[in-house]
Amino acid sequence: MFVYLTELFAKNVRGADDRRLLGRPVDLIANAEELYPAVVGFMVRHGRRPPFYLPWSQIVSIENSEILVRGRPETPGDAAPPEGSLHARRHVLDRQIIDTFGARVVRVNDLHLLRMEESLRLIHVDVGASGLFRRLGWLPAVNALMRGLFDYQLREHLIAWKFVQPLGHFGRAGQRQVLRLSDSHKPLDQLHPAELAEVLEDLDIHKRQALFGSLTPEVAADALEQMDTEDQVDLIEGMGEEHATRVVGEMATDDAADLLSELEEEKAENILDGMETERSEEVRELLTHEEDTAGGIMTTDFVALKTNYTVDQTIAVLRQEAREAENVYYLYVLDELEHLVGVVTLRSLIVASPERRLADLMSTRVITVTTGEHRSAAAELFAKYRFRALPVVDESGVMKGIITIDDVLEHVAPELNR
């Protein structure tokens, strides 16, 4: 049987034997570490007295208009809600949460609990208009009005708890604590990085910071790549240097370079020093290019091969590097001095027999841009040839990086009408 929190809060708490009035529930405490948190107790208040903790074990029954309890929970004692519990009022009710099913930030109007024989569990949160009117005490009137006038029934808008990411509550100013949830409760994992970025941008700065800090470096980096530079800078500057270094280390080199160039020198320098040497050198190299040139928007995460590789060898290399590379469809063939001598597509690689050498497969007429060219030159090449990626070389033909279509899009998109 389902019951709303508002209905529970309207019940009187009474002694089971003498029916004395103990007060009304003002908060509900549940075990946050369960997938569907079981209620472990209530905070009950009588008049102006300070609220006391009523453990679930002392509840005899929940009736229509009252909650019957045994013992004397109201006497001052040591009984307190377990540490780390979910407090309905402090964490969820009237608070913002992330609805990871709808990928948006919403405010909770009511909670929807399921009563089974021995337990009461939090199943849904109510974010809809009917929850709002229930809280206000107008739901029956509004429903009657809607039915009478428009033959319309207000719909419930419930979100299953597994799609709910609570945003914690404020501890000391600014130090928001993220509630520890069940290990299998990872609603944020269901979001696409672009959605996660959007959701983060919808949050206020403290919630954003707290939530961002609780993400793994990989997830955080993916989300960060999708955000405006200004928000990126805010987030990175707001977090500890060690964590920031790990997050930036997970970003694509071009995004990392863009971000670092906007940070304060000292901070950027420290982050670079903390990164793996190879990566930080790549990023440093990217930072030497002007922002509006091809070099300024390229990334160094591309797959480089040698002319004497066989198809088999190439595929083995690809297995290793594909994870890091921005684009695996074009594979670039370099000579000993790293000059770009040809390009092989993934398609031609797969259809070729395993022992053939890349020198025979590759096409040697490669369209390139040089690092110093304006980025609009790259955009024009994309428009003309419909490439997915474009190699960038320096004046002597040494391969420096690639520009992918999304790098170009990112710089062209602001000029499109929104």
Next chain:
Amino acid sequence: MSARAVLPRPPAATRSWLSARWRGLLIFFSVVGPGIITANVDNDAGGITTYSLAGAHYGQALLWSLIPITLALILIQEMTSRLGVVSGQGLSDLIRERFGVKITFYLMIGLIITNFGNAVAEFAGIASAMEIFGVSKYLSVPVGGFLVWWMVVKGSYRSVEKIFLVACVVYISYIVAGIKIAPHWPSLLSATLRPHLELKTDFLVMLTGVIGTTIAPWMQFYQQAAIVEKGVRIEEYRYARWDTIIGSVMVNVVAFFIIVTCAETLFKSGIRIETAKDAALALAPLAGKYNAYLFAFGLLNASLFAASILPLSTAYSVCEGMGWEIGVNKKFTEAPQFYGLYTLIIFISMGIVLLPDFPLIKIMYLSQVVNGLVLPFILVFMLVLVNDRELMGEHANGRWANVAGVACVSILVLLSLVLVASPFF
């Protein structure tokens, strides 16, 4: 954007005192905006009307009140922006989380009513200002409404803020008008420094009106939201505080010159007026055509300025409190309540102003009354929130800030009640 920095750069070894000053100034300019804009929107059509009436009917008798009003305004707006900086949340968000949905809901209804009344006054202000220039209200109001709607829906907050900051400069036209009158400065000074109180109902109502129009409920919501949106950090907060102080002083300097202009001309000739338009028209024969135009231009600017902020601020606060999607960068279907409320307030206010014989004075009075009913709640909630150590930590109000805050809020609550109860005396 500039060329990308080449790392590593030579370290800036020692920062001189001068460059520290420069940095301070730079930070100030990066956080400036919310306080100055809020304060200047405060000099809206309703404000200008009230100040004109005060000057025309009571001469210099009310000038002194601007000093305590300035202090109270600084005190209140400082608290609200501190709340915003520390919590990172808007005021209605904080009220909802702290005081629950019921109070928030009814408070928001009150806010909608009073802001709606204000919005009507702004469009009426656009209409009357343009009528002085000979433009029919059936042209000026729709054009003004469209301009306002378009600027917010199509622009970004940053660009809109810049437009608003420029609009603030236009208020100088009132100062120019005041100085051109060439008042007798020594007597002005003594009138400003010497409090003068008449225990008569209409004097008290006027006084309350001047205070009520300067300290209005939307201001706390708007300034806090703007400061949150700007992402001002606590380290930068002392600069943001100057933003509030400068804004509050500016608004009252402008109010001072409006009162002076009307006191020196209309009051001395014994002319009674009812609206700001009356004031501008009556000024022409007494102070010259250009002064009247300056006055009208100021009114137009103020009305347009406030008309673009009030509906937006209302939609923002209400949706934030109720948990509906917010944002001018969202599509209509993503944030229907936000756009719905925003558009509705603009269009209904425009519609009311375009009615042939619409009761402007009555609507403005009603909105002032609701103002007076809503303000005490907001100020009390604000005081509770700003004292919440769990929320504010070390930035909670200190003892003296609380003494001043409680005193100021009590006086304002009392005066609001006086205004609400005044028709019964």
